[in-house]
Amino acid sequence: MGLRLNVSNISKSYNGKTVLKDCSFSFDKAGVYALMGQNGAGKSTFLKICSLLENPDTGEVNYFSGSGIISNDLELRRRITLVLPKIGIFNTTVFQNAAYGLKTRGIKGKDIENRVEKVLDFAGLLNKADQNALTLSSGEAQRLGIARALVIEPEIFFLDEPTASVDEENTRIIENIILNMKKESRSTIIITTHDRLQAERLADTLLIIHNGNIKAGTASTPLSM
Amino acid sequence: MYSIIEAFKKAFVLILSLDPELLGIILLSLKVSGTALLIASAIGLPLSAMLGLRKVPAKGIFVSLMNTFMGLPPVVVGLFVYMMLSRSGPMGFLGLLYTPSAMIIAQTILALPIVVSLCHSAIIAVDRNIRLASQTLGATPFQTSITIIKEARYGIMSGIIAALGRVMAEVGAILIVGGNIAGYTRVMTTTIALETDKGNFELAVALGIILLTISLFINALLHFVQKNGTVEAALWD
Numbered sequence: 004m005g006l007r008l009n010v011s012n013i014s015k016s017y018n019g020k021t022v023l024k025d026c027s028f029s030f031d032k033a034g035v036y037a038l039m040g041q042n043g044a045g046k047s048t049f050l051k052i053c054s055l056l057e058n059p060d061t062g063e064v065n066y067f068s069g070s071g072i073i074s075n076d077l078e079l080r081r082r083i084t085l086v087l088p089k090i091g092i093f094n095t096t097v098f099q100n101a102a103y104g105l106k107t108r109g110i111k112g113k114d115i116e117n118r119v120e121k122v123l124d125f126a127g128l129l130n131k132a133d134q135n136a137l138t139l140s141s142g143e144a145q146r147l148g149i150a151r152a153l154v155i156e157p158e159i160f161f162l163d164e165p166t167a168s169v170d171e172e173n174t175r176i177i178e179n180i181i182l183n184m185k186k187e188s189r190s191t192i193i194i195t196t197h198d199r200l201q202a203e204r205l206a207d208t209l210l211i212i213h214n215g216n217i218k219a220g221t222a223s224t225p226l227s228m
Numbered sequence: 229m230y231s232i233i234e235a236f237k238k239a240f241v242l243i244l245s246l247d248p249e250l251l252g253i254i255l256l257s258l259k260v261s262g263t264a265l266l267i268a269s270a271i272g273l274p275l276s277a278m279l280g281l282r283k284v285p286a287k288g289i290f291v292s293l294m295n296t297f298m299g300l301p302p303v304v305v306g307l308f309v310y311m312m313l314s315r316s317g318p319m320g321f322l323g324l325l326y327t328p329s330a331m332i333i334a335q336t337i338l339a340l341p342i343v344v345s346l347c348h349s350a351i352i353a354v355d356r357n358i359r360l361a362s363q364t365l366g367a368t369p370f371q372t373s374i375t376i377i378k379e380a381r382y383g384i385m386s387g388i389i390a391a392l393g394r395v396m397a398e399v400g401a402i403l404i405v406g407g408n409i410a411g412y413t414r415v416m417t418t419t420i421a422l423e424t425d426k427g428n429f430e431l432a433v434a435l436g437i438i439l440l441t442i443s444l445f446i447n448a449l450l451h452f453v454q455k456n457g458t459v460e461a462a463l464w465d
């Protein structure tokens with residue numbers, strides 16, 4: 004596989020309150036990891052640190068490709084992506100939202116059109132390409148968030164509660180997108196969820212954050228150990 | 229009563245006949261205020277972006293200073309620019325006093341804090357998730373800044389239009405530094421002030437009507453921009 008992520012001994016506290024403590028894990032195989040844990044356990048914090056949006060207080064986040072470590076931040080951030088629960092919609096069309104990641108990379112013209120149309124189709128949003136993205140329903144917005152990230156073909160894909168506040172139908176669509184990615188690509192997908200059945204449907208590996216630490220779990224691991 | 233009606237009649241004749249003196253005054257007004265607005269925007273927009281998006285030392289103090297300066301009395305600004313530009317002042321050698329340039333300088337000073345304050349507010353009001361989204365999609369810090377500024381576009385336009393409204397209506401500063409010289413530094417507001425003083429109502433009324441029309445137009449524009457800011461987009465891209 005392409006990119007591997009190694010998190011070693013990271014700690015993070017906010018205003019003196021410890022959220023992550025000496026947390027280590029290696030994401031070294033392709034496939035889907037589901038990250039679970041109670042509200043406030045530190046799942047989102049963990050994903051933000053992994054995707055370089057925040058720095059840990061101590062510890063290291065390292066990405067490897069082949070045998071080498073990748074230290075260029077921008078290069079790294081262009082090979083991974085995170086979709087947040089509030090995706091941050093740009094006040095422009097659905098199409099332009101989906102094209103954003105390609106434009107920042109200097110990709111132009113027909114190439115953008117083809118790739119954007121493909122992911123919008125994948126996310127069931129092609130008929131809404133010209134609509135202002137701020138007018139999307141929350142389920143559609145969540146799908147746009149995923150499409151917008153998919154278009155840049157990330158090697159590691161973090162999804163923070165992709166189906167929170169989404170109805171059953173949209174949850175099914177989003178899960179299918181994730182399962183399709185899992186089938187199609189050799190990328191690593193790391194999602195957080197509160198839905199244990201969803202975790203089982205999607206993931207190869209179940210992880211649990213508890214007391215600031217990350218542990219491999221099984222389907223029967225209780226959430227509050 | 230008679231004289232008011234008479235003044236309005238003559239004012240309309242002036243406007244409808246496109247009186248060259250009247251036109252000259254209007255054009256100079258637009259030129260002075262428009263140029264001042266352009267300069268204030270060219271300085272104020274990057275400044276407000278820096279204040280809103282980067283870590284700047286003493287940012288808080290600077291922002292509250294700009295907020296305070298939004299209400300600068302025009303006559304005080306006029307006095308200040310006058311002292312700077314007068315022959316004995318530090319910039320007297322430029323010989324700018326009683327020229328349109330002096331008026332542009334004074335109005336730029338009046339417009340700048342409005343542009344900076346309102347644009348800064350618009351930029352910091354942009355949803356935090358926009359910045360995060362931009363970063364997760366691989367934008368450089370500069371690209372992220374541009375994205376945030378684009379998101380703030382309606383607020384930024386409102387700020388610039390509000391500044392235009394202020395300088396177009398202002399009389400104190402430009403009267404002091406421009407001197408209201410006929411055919412050279414006379415603009416709408418200074419003409420109204422001085423012609424009224426002389427009992428010369430028709431030109432004053434004609435200019436009053438036009439000034440009012442312009443500020444109505446500016447307000448309509450402001451309203452339009454603010455209304456659109458919450459609904460439609462696609463102005464860029």
Ligand SMILES: Nc1ncnc2c1ncn2[C@@H]1O[C@H](COP(=O)(O)OP(=O)(O)OP(=O)(O)O)[C@@H](O)[C@H]1O
Pocket residue numbers: 017018022040041042043044045046047048049
């Ligand atoms: N920027 C911040 N400033 C202060 N505290 C924060 C900040 N970000 C997170 N926290 C705190 O850190 C803890 C972990 O938050 P985090 O969002 O990572 O939890 P989570 O596991 O994602 O929870 P949820 O399941 O509710 O999404 C919470 O107590 C939260 O209040």
Ligand SMILES: [Mg+2]
Pocket residue numbers: 046047048163
């Ligand atoms: Mg969370």
